[in-house]
Amino acid sequence: MRLVGAALVLAGPAMVGFRSARRLARRPECLRTLHAALEQMAREISFRLTPLPELFRSLAETYEGPVGLLFASCVREMEGLGTKSMAQIWRQALTEVPLDLEGRAARALEALGEVLGRYDGENLRGALEQACGELAAAAEEAEREWERKGRMEQVLGLTAGGLLVILLM
Amino acid sequence: MIQQSQADRWRAAAALLPPHLRGPALELDELRQARAEELRLRAGRPMTAVYPEGEESIRGTAVTAADLPLVLEIATRASVHTAQAQISGGFLTVPGGHRIGICGSGVMGEGRLRNLRHLSSLAIRVARAVPGAAWPVLDKLWQGGQFQSTLLVSPPGAGKTTLLRDLIRCLSDGDGCPALRVGVADERGELAAMWEGTPQFDVGRRTDVMDGCPKEQGLLMLLRGMNPQVLAADEITAPEDCAALEMAANCGVGLLCSAHGLDLEDLKARPLYRNLLERRVFRRLVVICRTKEGRSYQVTELC
Numbered sequence: 001m002r003l004v005g006a007a008l009v010l011a012g013p014a015m016v017g018f019r020s021a022r023r024l025a026r027r028p029e030c031l032r033t034l035h036a037a038l039e040q041m042a043r044e045i046s047f048r049l050t051p052l053p054e055l056f057r058s059l060a061e062t063y064e065g066p067v068g069l070l071f072a073s074c075v076r077e078m079e080g081l082g083t084k085s086m087a088q089i090w091r092q093a094l095t096e097v098p099l100d101l102e103g104r105a106a107r108a109l110e111a112l113g114e115v116l117g118r119y120d121g122e123n124l125r126g127a128l129e130q131a132c133g134e135l136a137a138a139a140e141e142a143e144r145e146w147e148r149k150g151r152m153e154q155v156l157g158l159t160a161g162g163l164l165v166i167l168l169m
Numbered sequence: 170m171i172q173q174s175q176a177d178r179w180r181a182a183a184a185l186l187p188p189h190l191r192g193p194a195l196e197l198d199e200l201r202q203a204r205a206e207e208l209r210l211r212a213g214r215p216m217t218a219v220y221p222e223g224e225e226s227i228r229g230t231a232v233t234a235a236d237l238p239l240v241l242e243i244a245t246r247a248s249v250h251t252a253q254a255q256i257s258g259g260f261l262t263v264p265g266g267h268r269i270g271i272c273g274s275g276v277m278g279e280g281r282l283r284n285l286r287h288l289s290s291l292a293i294r295v296a297r298a299v300p301g302a303a304w305p306v307l308d309k310l311w312q313g314g315q316f317q318s319t320l321l322v323s324p325p326g327a328g329k330t331t332l333l334r335d336l337i338r339c340l341s342d343g344d345g346c347p348a349l350r351v352g353v354a355d356e357r358g359e360l361a362a363m364w365e366g367t368p369q370f371d372v373g374r375r376t377d378v379m380d381g382c383p384k385e386q387g388l389l390m391l392l393r394g395m396n397p398q399v400l401a402a403d404e405i406t407a408p409e410d411c412a413a414l415e416m417a418a419n420c421g422v423g424l425l426c427s428a429h430g431l432d433l434e435d436l437k438a439r440p441l442y443r444n445l446l447e448r449r450v451f452r453r454l455v456v457i458c459r460t461k462e463g464r465s466y467q468v469t470e471l472c
Contacts, residue, residue: 051248086247117247
């Protein structure tokens with residue numbers, strides 16, 4: 001009974017540590033996927049002049065996880081274009097989908113919403129390239145953060161759990 | 170029935186407006202909706218509707234500068250980048266055939282107008298089909314069982330495109346005349362309003378439409394590829410258009426075109442049209458006049 005209790009006490013903080021580490025590991029991957037999706041957008045706009053609804057639909061099908069969900073949300077909400085602007089639709093999708101963005105990446109994507117749908121191809125490509133640059137830099141930062149903090153968070157969680165067990169026993 | 174269909178077209182055009190402007194536009198009674206020809210939006214001013222007798226304000230809030238790009242965003246389904254070439258030309262044709270005229274500050278580059286920014290006003294011209302509009306003139310455009318190449322002339326907004334569209338329908342369906350194959354070079358997309366390969370307006374069963382490409386290229390492609398008996402094009406304005414028409418006329422194809430102008434004298438005073446008239450490319454001239462009672466047509470035999 002005491003052993004089971006000790007295991008449960010150990011598991012709590014350890015889980016917190018592992019979850020935090022997993023979040024750190026997922027962020028660079030999400031940022032790189034977003035970067036790839038925006039690069040694809042820029043290519044489609046440059047070479048095929050693809051309309052945004054069609055482009056978002058194709059990106060929603062191509063990318064899995066939160067990035068696919070971001071574009072799927074835009075496609076869904078664009079049915080109501082006219083009652084909401086494209087900038088509002090984009091902002092809403094960014095808040096609804098768990099992209100876990102912070103700092104420069106979040107700011108870059110929010111700024112992109114102001115350009116989507118209402119600017120010519122040249123300005124749109126410029127804005128996409130700028131957002132891509134910010135996302136690439138944010139992905140590198142997130143990678144370094146994972147290397148620096150990822151293992152530490154796991155060890156800290158386990159250590160905190162162990163310490164609690166010792167104190168309680 | 171016709172009134173309801175015209176009102177439906179007004180409502181489709183009003184759907185291009187942001188919500189705070191759309192409401193007042195849809196609150197007009199059905200008769201006004203059916204009669205209105207244009208919606209005009211000017212930054213800082215109330216929205217207006219253009220009727221045959223003049224322009225009237227529509228009750229509601231004033232148009233803001235931010236509303237104007239929003240209209241283009243709605244009209245292009247948030248894809249302004251796909252319509253840049255048209256926007257640079259000062260107008261945009263949207264599904265349903267409605268045309269949005271655009272005013273703003275020009276952005277020049279490499280010696281040409283590349284874009285319009287800081288939009289100041291928009292004119293949404295409601296596309297309308299009036300079946301039967303061509304009947305008063307149709308029989309005057311034939312001689313000895315042959316369709317005579319015809320030029321329709323009027324100032325802007327007098328109904329050239331509506332008359333041209335119905336003439337195309339009549340010729341193609343054989344409505345009041347023998348049926349002919351008609352090729353339409355619809356550069357601005359106003360005549361047939363093609364949407365995913367299907368015309369949104371009735372342009373007849375024997376009509377082939379080339380849209381979205383320059384008129385002169387469209388005319389020549391139709392001539393080479395579709396074996397038309399009549400070639401139709403709206404608003405002849407460039408020497409290249411005239412050259413293509415002349416080539417088609419030399420191949421024995423009938424022509425049906427429109428041009429901005431007042432009357433025959435006005436056309437003769439302009440070198441582009443004087444040349445076409447001297448070379449007898451057109452044999453009939455239809456001048457459209459707007460009167461208090463409606464429209465009247467004056468048909469002149471040119472040769």
